[in-house]
Amino acid sequence: MLGSLLDLKPVETKRASEVIYDQIKEMITSGRLKPGDRLPSERAMMEMLQRSRPTIREALRMLERTGLIRTVAGSNGAIVQKPNTRSVEQALETALQTQALSISEIWEYRHLNETAIVEWAADRRTARDLEALDSILGQARESLEDPEAFIKYDPLFHAALARASKNTVAYLLSQILASSMVTLLDQRMAELDMKIQQAMCRKVLAMHEDIVVALRARDKESARRAMEAHIEAFHEDLKPGSAFVYD
Known part of the structure; x- marks a missing residue:
């Protein structure tokens, strides 16, 4: 028929x-x-x-x-108005809160995206980009004893890295993910006592500093390794029930 x-x-x-x-x-x-x-x-x-x-x-x-x-x-x-990413951020936050997205899925994505970002940034960063990163590190360093204040500098640091990559898509995607990462970090910090929270802040700051050292030297391989170590540690520390390890 x-x-x-x-x-x-x-x-x-x-x-x-x-x-x-x-x-x-x-x-x-x-x-x-x-x-x-x-x-x-x-x-x-x-x-x-x-x-x-x-x-x-x-x-x-x-x-x-x-x-x-x-x-x-x-x-x-x-x-x-210029389109913003807030509606997408809210959808991602809801998905995380309802466990529609797993920590492992986010880790896989961040490993792919943020290692590429630091490699691009190592090639394309300007002196102004380094100044912005140094400024954020300085403010974060001053907030080490106040974990609640320190956490706010993490998305700023990753946004500055994405800007240094000179890739607009990477920057937008990192912005969308950033607020959800802070939400997860806030939740994890609330489970820890103050001494461990402060140690976690020192650990994050040291890893951020390693990344900037590699960018300053335009060393793509070192930048990638530093970011991989940072993402891996972040993933392990955010796992429910995981024991935070610090020196």
Whole structure:
């Protein structure tokens, strides 16, 4: 029969709000709408698109949830903004909290991504990148006795490494993962007494310093080994019930 030869699939009809969302999203991602541009008011969009206010509002809410626009109370139209990674970070945090993602999966990804980052950074880093890393290390060093304050410098350090790699994709992905790593570290620290927390901070700082020494020398192999050691130690220390080892 002819019907059995046709690869027919059900037709999906998008809601009007989704079509409007797609149109505006394409204008933003293509650069036709730029950060700071203002969208027409809800009333103007209703007239332009011949759709109801609830439909327009739903499309705008979708754009706001994905970080493409921001609404300002009392203003006449939403404002286009540079996309951010917060919505993805929140989804990743939720997945971690519900154990949809395992520590081992994160370790595998970090091993692949962050070892590449330090190799690129060893080749591409500038004097300004080194200054930024040194500044973060200095502030972290001053916070060694205060683990809660110290933890905040870990994502800053890894973000600075990613910037030094001069790879925008690597930087964005590292930003998405960073807040989740801090959440895990916070949870692990809460299980330890203050003496061990401070020792853990010293251990992390020493490993960060080793990475910067390798970058300063433009030594890709040493940078990779230092990052591998750091990620491996981080993975072991975050395992539930693991006994933290320190000198």
